[in-house]
Amino acid sequence: MDSISSQDRQALADHYRAQGTAMPQSMDAFWMPFTANRQFKAAPRMLASASGMYYRSVDGREILDATAGLWCCNAGHGRPRIVEAMKKQIETLDFAPNFSMSSPLPFVLAERLAELAPGNLKHVFYANSGSEAVDSALKIALAYQRARGEGQRTRLIGREKGYHGVGFGGISVGGMPNNRKWFGPLLPGVDHLRHTLDIGRNAFSKGLPTHGLELAEDLERLVALHDASTIAAVIIEPISGSAGVVLPPEGYLKRIREICTKHGIVLIFDEVITGFGRVGKAFGAQRFGVVPDMITAAKGLTNGCVPMGAVLVSDDIHEAFEQGPAGAIDLFHGYTYSGHPLACAAAIATLDTYAEENLFERAIQLGDYWEQGIHSLAGLPNVIDVRNYGLIGAIEFAPRPGAPGARAFDAFSHAFNHGNLLTRVTGDVMALSPPLILEKAHIDTIFQTLADTLRATA
């Protein structure tokens, strides 16, 4: 795409000025999350507007979005139906409490989500982010075990390299050392499965790796160690995203399901990134043919337009909370903004957009082309692995001696500044997750740009 015209640039500058948000005078006050603040502020990468597959940077360049923002804008940017629904909603009902009060949209959305969900996950608890959805799911699992008379089941099992957001629950079950080590002892009684990344045996696998099914037996090891009677829940991402796209070996998720069922352990799939079409179905659970007891979702739920998270809960778990007197509160948990009307309106319009444009099918329709594209990078300097599934991709680099993460960061920064391409890095992995509206021509551009970038930054 061409660079922005001077007329458009003027319009953008006017737009931001009108809101009192022209370029900031200083960047000191905003403490940016998960960012090397001093490095960023010395050479900022700033976005000003977005439409379809593209961002526009403040210096007027069209930037192809290969990450759907941050794994969230699955229908692309600025989708009119969502924008209109949000405008109407904020004018009609800006806020309504959901503690012993409510309004129509949370119910409408919950029905829609229950229709999309696998198996008997027919109940929806709302949060405002993936992190809150995760902490809600962990609390529901503990309370469920207690409600059914198994209150001694307090142990939570996560997995190495897992990312479940940044609440104390999420970082406790998560398995990314930097997200844990700064923050004290975390939740007690948590243990972790081994992760499934095995570059030695599975490098450059196309789709799911074939080696590693035996890693699911690690759950039996933890059951033997702690005794099933102490374990409340296992939480895993069907595909770990933030740790650098770690795929489940073939058959692994099914085996985890079997072991959880055998031992009465609640299985939670954290689908904050695998939900809403990223792998070719509404949820990864359906693509992998494995039904967990709860699913956590966020991001693509509102197409990233407004914060929202949700926990989809099975009939069985929900039922356990419905045994007391009808006048008793069933779950002592919730957020002021659980089921916020603006978020519900955005989510309903987002689900409509996904359905109208059959966007959940795109990751299957384009999966082979995407796979060929990303694997064309194998053999380029420093590339030690390429991984893909659905419309997810990862390129892993050999770390630069003494400077872990620097090589991937340089590629990311070069792709943005010189290739007009937005990617994402975590450690020495570049991760890709484009909006599902992308076309083959975008795939060509993404991988051509990355090939040029990897040569230029070698």
Ligand code: PLP
């Ligand atoms: N769970 C998973 C699997 C995620 O990938 C993320 C975010 O990337 C989260 C939870 C946390 O979501 P949020 O940043 O909305 O709190």
